[in-house]
Amino acid sequence: MAGLTIRNLSKVFGEFEALKNVSITVNSGEFLAVLGPSGCGKTTLLRMIAGFENVNAGEIDIAGQLVSQPGKEVPPNERRIGIVFQNYALWPHMTVAENIGYSLRVAKVEASEAKRRVDEALALVNLDGMGDRAPANLSGGQRQRVALARCLVAEPKLVLFDEPLANLDVHLRASMEDEFAAFHERTGTTIVYITHDQAEAMALADRIAVMDHGVLMQLDTPETIYHRPANEMVASFISQGMVMPVTVNSKEADGHCDATLLGQPIRLSCSAGDGPRQGAKVCCRAEHVRVAEPDGEGIDGYIKRVVYQGGAARIEFVPDAEKETSIQFDQPDPQPFVTGDRARIQLTGGWLIPAQSAA
Numbered sequence: 001m002a003g004l005t006i007r008n009l010s011k012v013f014g015e016f017e018a019l020k021n022v023s024i025t026v027n028s029g030e031f032l033a034v035l036g037p038s039g040c041g042k043t044t045l046l047r048m049i050a051g052f053e054n055v056n057a058g059e060i061d062i063a064g065q066l067v068s069q070p071g072k073e074v075p076p077n078e079r080r081i082g083i084v085f086q087n088y089a090l091w092p093h094m095t096v097a098e099n100i101g102y103s104l105r106v107a108k109v110e111a112s113e114a115k116r117r118v119d120e121a122l123a124l125v126n127l128d129g130m131g132d133r134a135p136a137n138l139s140g141g142q143r144q145r146v147a148l149a150r151c152l153v154a155e156p157k158l159v160l161f162d163e164p165l166a167n168l169d170v171h172l173r174a175s176m177e178d179e180f181a182a183f184h185e186r187t188g189t190t191i192v193y194i195t196h197d198q199a200e201a202m203a204l205a206d207r208i209a210v211m212d213h214g215v216l217m218q219l220d221t222p223e224t225i226y227h228r229p230a231n232e233m234v235a236s237f238i239s240q241g242m243v244m245p246v247t248v249n250s251k252e253a254d255g256h257c258d259a260t261l262l263g264q265p266i267r268l269s270c271s272a273g274d275g276p277r278q279g280a281k282v283c284c285r286a287e288h289v290r291v292a293e294p295d296g297e298g299i300d301g302y303i304k305r306v307v308y309q310g311g312a313a314r315i316e317f318v319p320d321a322e323k324e325t326s327i328q329f330d331q332p333d334p335q336p337f338v339t340g341d342r343a344r345i346q347l348t349g350g351w352l353i354p355a356q357s358a359a
Contacts, residue, residue, distance in 0.1 A: 003190030082151030
């Protein structure tokens, strides 16, 4: 049984279409990240799954139960979902244990059973023995774990994360990513994780849904999203992919096509059945770029910018043949370039964006 099924979901606010015919199936026990730029519709999607917004069209099922369709909305408190917010939403006048057990108290769960479940939730998030503390006496990471435990204690069918690491310092984010991954492994709970942070999505998710302007652009594994983006939006959005015009010269064979890029021959990865065409687009990543030997073949241009990043520099290169194009690559210390230098590079590969999606 699917943990969550979204069918042809649409949402309109006045004349603004926040979601447009979105369909996603999340398998039971799967960790799905929903990723996209600001305004892409990911928060609206979360609010509709939670029952905070009514649907204009489409349906939502949670663990086989229809919870949303036009004219029928199961109240949020009856959906058996847990939500972890980015601002924790803890009551400061309650102890950690009281915060975690609040939903059980409202549901009039017997005291000994409630204590058992609170203690189990504390153990699951590695906060044993901290039940009597006030939230103000915890670190940001610990408060986030309290919020997670509060959601778990109600034994939800589905857990929604609303950009939970956005308010944490950088050094805490990595440790909390480990916590979330360990929690998912221990509990097997179905998770929908809303984020704008690509590194979080790549590190945590079984699959990623990339959205833009209310439309689902691609739903795939992190590896496929990175190496085989479905269209230009996904290609350029994920890891700052470089999208460039290319001429395809041969039909696909063994997953590759021969092409011409910036006047140079190149062999590209491509989808089955792709073939010769003008006006195609290729997605190249920084790892596809290398500095050419002074007397070797390559693409000539100049260094527009050098950004030191600690141990390496991000180099921005502009080819003579295409002044509007920027090609970025990394060079470890000690790197030889300064802004304005002439240089020659080679492109070693890339992904040919499918014809039906490239326009």
